[in-house]
Amino acid sequence: MQKKKVPSMVKDEQLIQIRREQLIKGAVKLFKEKGFHRTTTREMAKEAGFSIGTLYEYIGSKEDVLYLVCDSIYEEVRTRLDAHLAKNEAGMDRLRQVIASLFKVMDEMQDEVLIMYQEAKSLPKESLSYVLKKEAEMTALVESAVREASEQGSIAPLDPTEMEILANNIMVAGQMWTFRRWTVQKACTLSEYTAVQSKLLLSSLTVEAK
Amino acid sequence: MQKKKVPSMVKDEQLIQIRREQLIKGAVKLFKEKGFHRTTTREMAKEAGFSIGTLYEYIGSKEDVLYLVCDSIYEEVRTRLDAHLAKNEAGMDRLRQVIASLFKVMDEMQDEVLIMYQEAKSLPKESLSYVLKKEAEMTALVESAVREASEQGSIAPLDPTEMEILANNIMVAGQMWTFRRWTVQKACTLSEYTAVQSKLLLSSLTVEAK
């Protein structure tokens, strides 16, 4: 569950950071095109702009690249989400804001999100746990917004299980925008999608004015 | 978009059927454990109970096995779903029945469903289209139940986009039961899950008695 330490032969921490950023950027591009398994280490090195030998100065195995990519994607998602959620609202408004932000971020990072959900399963067990934990943290964030809204809501409040499932529904609705894109992005724009999902998902928490 | 014809050197159609069933059964087990890419053709043959030479009497390439597996899973899902939906109800009851049945089938076929959603992307383009089409058919089935319920409902009816997205939400809620199992199956049983999701997903179509 710990942040896994990816081994490197290089001492200079700053250089490691730079090289890994290059690496991740190239790898995302390649994984997007052909998936993790069909991408070779040589291709990764080339796309990153260095040699295969150098690649192995900064990672221990091919799987490390996948871990680096997944970790970086989650980090980025969190960063962006936090940025969107900077101004602190509360209750129902907060929840709507969370949904809108989540969807926005999912839209901005479509390719990365797709990679996460399609390739994470290839991570070694330990790395997978770590990534799943991060995902759980995000769900918890959503859930806490749900809880707040529920408590403040004008309707009979949801019980804990219901809140947990609703939080998951919201998360999945965000992911749906990318992994069912062929259907859902043909039907509407992101803002329409956000509006409709807010209505559908939150109707158990609201009474619409007639 | 056509059902792809997987080539075989064997003439006896019935034998082909038998062997492919053995093959699919073994492959599902292996894919479940290690994924498609990490499973070798030899392992597939062995698990199915025949030699590598025999394997290639019944398929043209490794990818054909994945196609066979995906196709068979969808076929099975449809068959089971149709069986569950035999008795014809209507309106809101019908929709609740569709949801319950869908979730039931997803629960029964957890491993298979997981494989579908994780490996389908590795299918060659054409086969992928075919599989996506099958998935779209199922979504359409759900959507028609939504439409019926919406029209009969006591609340302001949903517009077409809303109905489409709701149908997708329902489909995804079914899949969630398997691919977020570590979260959601820890929180509740299938029947609880079904009850909660019915409430949450359908609240936009119902007014709960106070």
Place this chain on the structure above:
Amino acid sequence: MQKKKVPSMVKDEQLIQIRREQLIKGAVKLFKEKGFHRTTTREMAKEAGFSIGTLYEYIGSKEDVLYLVCDSIYEEVRTRLDAHLAKNEAGMDRLRQVIASLFKVMDEMQDEVLIMYQEAKSLPKESLSYVLKKEAEMTALVESAVREASEQGSIAPLDPTEMEILANNIMVAGQMWTFRRWTVQKACTLSEYTAVQSKLLLSSLTVEAK
């Protein structure tokens, strides 16, 4: 050096003959198209009109087919050559007749001759010896015609080595018509070729009238 006995599980000698003729005919067609090594036993069986199991009732190994084919071709070449040489001439006329007949047969059996010269090397040693012996017999036939002509000639006779080489030159001239066809058949017709080669090859035995 003996005519090799190709093993068969079948008793009926007549049937063996029939099946092997079918087999040879099909094999010649296939070898012509793709060579011996690139032709599979399955293809041979199919082209011959029976199953792979039946094929192995009439031969012991794939190489046997090649032997059968080569043997049959030589047999055919000899038969045709003998037919052409039926009317007995003598001396120079005989030699000219031998050349013309040889070339004629080579022309008629181009594909077969090509196969012989390209695939014979793949025969097992023993079979190869046998085939080479047949070829040596034909060369001997030519050589004897050369000898006769030389003795009867109006010019200083050739010594034995010269005669042997001349005989080989004549044989090779016949084969050239097929295996250098892209050059030589573009330059002239068979009868022109025969005339020219007779002049060139036999000029050491003749004095042309001035």
Place this chain on the structure above:
Amino acid sequence: MQKKKVPSMVKDEQLIQIRREQLIKGAVKLFKEKGFHRTTTREMAKEAGFSIGTLYEYIGSKEDVLYLVCDSIYEEVRTRLDAHLAKNEAGMDRLRQVIASLFKVMDEMQDEVLIMYQEAKSLPKESLSYVLKKEAEMTALVESAVREASEQGSIAPLDPTEMEILANNIMVAGQMWTFRRWTVQKACTLSEYTAVQSKLLLSSLTVEAK
């Protein structure tokens, strides 16, 4: 018809040259023993002194080795022939020199020549065309010597078709020394062979003093 570019993963052009020379040398030895089809890529690598992985750093496919071998043989034949033909003679002497040189080279490179004539047919079409073109160039060289001799000759000159066929006869006589070696090398030494063939092949261009 272009010189085909055989792909390599290695950048150092000089190293490519070295490794390919090792490869060709080993391959010639193996092809000599068992032919192209019966030689495995592993054997090639081993004989060349490196691993199978390294082999594929320097070629794209097994067929590339055959092409490399054939190309190299022709190159070598040409180089040697040109060396032999350095001193410029003319007319009949030139033609005799060409024949002697050709035969000499064929004798020196017996194994290689045999490979060329037995395996070239297995080259992919394009490579085959390229090799045939090289062979045509050599024939043209011979033909031009024939033409010169014919024009200078004391006898009625040959017409173009006759000259072309004579050139082919000379080429084939050279090849005969290797591919009918079991007959012809038993009968005489190379210098005897050269003398006899010069007499036989060129008698149409000369009048021998009595």
Place this chain on the structure above:
DNA sequence: CATGAATGAGACTTCATTCAT
């Protein structure tokens, strides 16, 4: 630190041959 040539295990696939029916 960077490079890239070398390695070899192991992947997929073919196909000659057998043998029960």
Place this chain on the structure above:
DNA sequence: AATGAATGAAGTCTCATTCAT
């Protein structure tokens, strides 16, 4: 005598990883 499904050795080629320079 005919069939064709089954077999598995063996072939070609890939690619993650190492290590000398």
